[in-house]
Amino acid sequence: MEDFDVFTNEIEFTKPFYANVLNKYVKDIPSTPNGPNYQSDRKLYAEECLGESNEADCAFYLSESVSASLRTLAVYRDEQLRTTGDKIQKITNYVKPIQDLIESQPISNQISKNEEKILDFISSEAKQTADILRKFKTDDDLPFYMRYMRFSSENKTENFLKILKELPKEWTIIQLTAPYNPNENLKPLNEYRCEIDSIYLSMFTNDYLDFNSVGPLTVEIPANIIKEGEQPLFTELYSLLEENYKTIDNAQFLNNKRLVQNYWSKREDIDLRMKSVINVMDKEWLGGWTSLLTGKLQDETLRDKVIKLVDATISDWGFIKLTTKQKNLLYNLIDSCHSLPSQQIKSCIRRILTEHGNTSDIRKVIATIECQNCDKEFRFLKELCLKCLSKCFEAIHHFTLVDGIKAFSQAATQVKENDEWAALKKAKRYPVILIIDEMLDTFPWEMLSILNHQPVSRMENIHFTYLLYKIHEKDFIDGYFAAKSNVGRYIINPEKNLERMEKRMASFVQYWCSNWTGHIGEPPSPEDFLRYLSESDIFLYCGHGDGCRLAGCGGGAGVESVPVHGLALLSGCGSVRLARPPGRAPPAAAHHHLHVAASPMVVGMLWEVTDLEVDKVVSTLLSLYVPSKAQLPWQCIGKAAWSKGRLDTNVEQKTPFVPERDLLRAVSRSRAASSFTMIASSLVARGLPIRICDD
Structure with missing residues (x-):
């Protein structure tokens, strides 16, 4: 501290100190922000990071964008329980931010003239403030898993990655996030909840992710697929749930045989509609990307065998510039290809090879291509047409995209048909933890064919996953x-x-x-x-x-x-x-x-x-x-x-x-x-x- 007399142990608070206090509150408030607004803000940050191929920061911001208000509830209840009957603890919670500033040196004695009046007003009670602060010891005894639950400078990419490494290595943690939609601020929920046209699938931990070389990965998947004559997927789901509620609620009034028959007819119709929703999710929405939802293999030799097969294909065909992200996506796809139809596998391979390559290399190639449909200042590779993406792939790898798809399709066929891979089809897997955006939580994800017989659980966010794990770690x-x-x-x-x-x-x-x-x-x-x-x-x-x-x-x-x-x-x-x-x-x-x-x-x-x-x-x-x-x-x-x-x-x-x-x-x-x-x-x-x- 600047003016500190070691003999009298008195603190004289200077105007720069009070300027720091004001600046802290201007920058840090609200310490518990409005949940929906905070989530929207984090999603926008994540999108920017994904556009810049900054995978770690993208995953971190997406992890912050779900169930934020629940974190506020947890913090509030924790403080309530800790301060019940302990007024000293309650007061120290309020003085802690000021205590932090006292322990730090003011950067400069210079303050602007605009701050003079307000600082004079605050400084007039400096001695009284010092006397009060000296009465309280404000040691921060909260463990890290509780501090990370709060909204503070501790919520950052480095700590997010640290948490993922601390969680059990057996877990596969996947987050499904709906993109930011500005209509959330303008329309009622019943309208904007049906406007989702894609989802972000983030692999936080995965059988093939090596945190020493690559961290979490995120892919954007088209959603709400619409066929001619059909309702959008979200609209259909909420519609059948409403019908299900009405049918069950009215069951109490069934008083004759005809009404009972009508009731069972409606129940059967609703059941068929739900089966259709699950089928669309499985085959037309996620398709081959469901391979990213599978749990880690309990038999590590099978995992190593998959890696060896994919790496051999890359080497034999001369894929000289596949990114680490592309390799990881291919590992997962081949791992689960026995559960996928060939068309889904080929479609997924095409997108992996074209839409998840090295953006810098593709920008160089696209600059030499004349195309009226593509913008050379694109943000995401998916914005380019298939023709341009194919030309870019050929220029980078020196063979056609068709041959590239053929190479990994042959590897998938080998896994699907050869007896030596039979063990992979029935192999046991460790649990999958799905962190699902509140906008996507209504969907029956566990019913996807690839997850139907796996151990799957849902969690609100990475913060609660870490909190509950640390509480029960022993x-x-x-x-x-x-x-x-x-x-x-x-x-x-x-x-x-x-x-x-x-x-x-x-x-x-x-x-x-x-x-x-x-x-x-x-x-x-x-x-x-x-x-x-x-x-x-x-x-x-x-x-x-x-x-x-x-x-x-x-x-x-x-x-x-x-x-x-x-x-x-x-x-x-x-x-x-x-x-x-x-x-x-x-x-x-x-x-x-x-x-x-x-x-x-x-x-x-x-x-x-x-x-x-x-x-x-x-x-x-x-x-x-x-x-x-x-x-x-x-x-x-x-x-x-x-x-x-x-x-x-x-x-x-x-x-x-x-x-x-x-x-x-x-x-x-x-x-x-x-x-x-x-x-x-x-x-x-x-x-x-x-x-x-x-x-």
Whole structure:
């Protein structure tokens, strides 16, 4: 500090010091910015970085552009809990920014005349300010994973890359982001949410990404594909979800045979429409780019074999100037080509070879080409026509684009058809964590054919992924949270208006989870509800919605006041759906509050569902995941009178029962318990990979 008397230990605050205080607040406010505006701003930064082929910065800004308001909620709740009953802690939170400035030297004694009056006003209370500050010690004891949650100078590319290296090496972390749309500021949500025409797919960690040579990679993929006579994909999805809600909501008024038949006809029609949406996503939207969504191979020799094959193709054909990004995209494509039709593979190869090459090399070539359709001052290679891209490829690699596509198509055919690659088709993979933009969260990504049988989970952003991992780090083994199943709690039909569901699920837990306790046919007190959450290894809620209202606070905020260390399974309609209030207010959901409370995993439903089908899925999930002393596997039990609460155990076990202690794999398998796509696709897991460790 400038004027500091070591003998009197008094601080004289100079005008440059106060100028620094003012400048800090001008530059740093708001410390918790408006979420939607912040997200839009980060997306624009990311687009600029992608145009400059700055992959690391692009991935960082995209990571900042999702679920920003949830970070504010987490910070706010953390400060509330830490300062409850501790006024000193609360005051130090306010004086910390000033304390930081006191510890730094003013750069200069010179200030502008325009600052004189306001600085004189502030400086007049310098002695009083110094006396107050000396009373408080403002040591910053927050761990890095909490500091990164805040909006500060610590949110930067270097720290983002550091976090990715700290997370378990078994994970594949993919983010799907909708581009910035200025109409978000002008139109209501129902309109602008259907205007997405592309998505950014960012590989934060991946089987073929070597952080010593290349960091995260991002590709832009066309979306909302429209065929003649069809609705845009987004419009169709929201339309069928609205129809699904109305159909289920009106089911209570069915009082004759004709209405019942009409109900089932509508349900079948909605189911077919959802199958069509998934089909369009899979084949016409993402296509070959679904190869970037696959998890890391547990058998590393298979990974090395894929790399060797692609590298041999590059060497044999003389691809002398393929970029590192192109190689990584090709590794992933060949790795998953056995799940893709040949046309998708060829289309993806073409785009990899032309739209992801070295921009500088292509600019040199394009400057010599006369084309009325292409702008020589392009930002992205996708803006160039195929003819120009083909000429650029030939000039750079000295053979035609057709030959280039042929080279890697032959490698893909070898993997698809040769017996020596058969192991790759059935190879086990580690978990995939999908970070999904709030604008894209409604889509059933887990139902894509390439992901349907893989362990897949969703997370809000990299900040919460890192936070939950660090909180539970001591309990992680080989990339999985080592969960327990000793303590189970349940709440079934608290509103007393789902009688048949109550009988079904009560009979299930009493048979399969006989040592669990809870409430059936009655609401628990808020104290009991919170106690169930905090003490259980597995918490089951069967009723309307997500059940968090039972905590006694609006919007589910009450659950944040207790630590949650186990799995929460919420089987009500839309229990993990993002609910959007009017305007540009950020969406909210039960899993947000549970993750703030440190729950490592929440499983629930994306939209409205019917109780019988959900009961089948949830009971199957728990029977696969939770160890039991029941005499027969749940799949063998006779269920003809299940809706009356009666189970038939006098049956013969015809097929062997294979349990699944990996929750994400159990979720994948349990979807098959319902014959309705709308029910199966509604089930999603939100959180970190967890697995019960058998004794």
